[in-house]
Amino acid sequence: MIIAVDGPAGSGKGTVTKRIEKEIGFFNLDTGATYRCVALETLRKGITLDDTEKIIEIANNIDIKIEKTENKEIILLNNEDVSKEIRTKEVTAIVSQISSIILVREKMVEVQRKLAKGKNVIVEGRDIGTVVFPNADIKIYLDASEEVRAKRRYEENIENGIDTTYEEVLENVRMRDYNDMHKKVGALKKAEDAIVIDSTDLKIEEVVEKIKDTISQNR
Ligand code: DC
Numbered sequence: 156m157i158i159a160v161d162g163p164a165g166s167g168k169g170t171v172t173k174r175i176e177k178e179i180g181f182f183n184l185d186t187g188a189t190y191r192c193v194a195l196e197t198l199r200k201g202i203t204l205d206d207t208e209k210i211i212e213i214a215n216n217i218d219i220k221i222e223k224t225e226n227k228e229i230i231l232l233n234n235e236d237v238s239k240e241i242r243t244k245e246v247t248a249i250v251s252q253i254s255s256i257i258l259v260r261e262k263m264v265e266v267q268r269k270l271a272k273g274k275n276v277i278v279e280g281r282d283i284g285t286v287v288f289p290n291a292d293i294k295i296y297l298d299a300s301e302e303v304r305a306k307r308r309y310e311e312n313i314e315n316g317i318d319t320t321y322e323e324v325l326e327n328v329r330m331r332d333y334n335d336m337h338k339k340v341g342a343l344k345k346a347e348d349a350i351v352i353d354s355t356d357l358k359i360e361e362v363v364e365k366i367k368d369t370i371s372q373n374r
Pocket of ligand 1: 164186187188190191250251254279280281282283331335341
């Protein structure tokens, strides 16, 4: 069974899918992490964003695995645990542009399908219900206002010891929204058959309950 959860940065996808994963025992596939791995490797190799050929080469040659530990998933890039490194603000600042490169997307979609193969999965991203798994059993589109999403990311950063200001996060959210919605391929958009949940005024628990209700109605 495949549950697709799409939506913009900070809409709550990560938090709610992790909760649901724990409760129903599905494998949580965070597809943003695959693009973040390509972005991290690009930074590590000192490659500039205009060198798309080298970035595509990175995407084609890196090995990305997701391993389930007792209470969370860890992201392995060439067998190194990079779960923390892929969330730094340096990676966040360039990942949207990295994910706009069409051949990078083609490769990552292949990687994502492989990671999900043969499992019951709850997959979060931007183009899951439209491109990666257009035949997903359940499609959710999670949204929230720009300000609320920035506030959530800001608080998450503080919790994780990442030094940013709210204004900086808001600007990054706006920039990524623009890039994510205007991509030539794999742009963020609601699948026609997706159920929309606006989480602006909802608590995490309320969103989780709504999604769980939808799952039990469709199982
Ligand atoms: O969900 P996230 O913030 O970790 O995603 C990182 C970036 O990757 C984000 O700017 C959009 C992009 N992305 C994408 O283009 N397609 C996906 N399925 C998932 C993420």
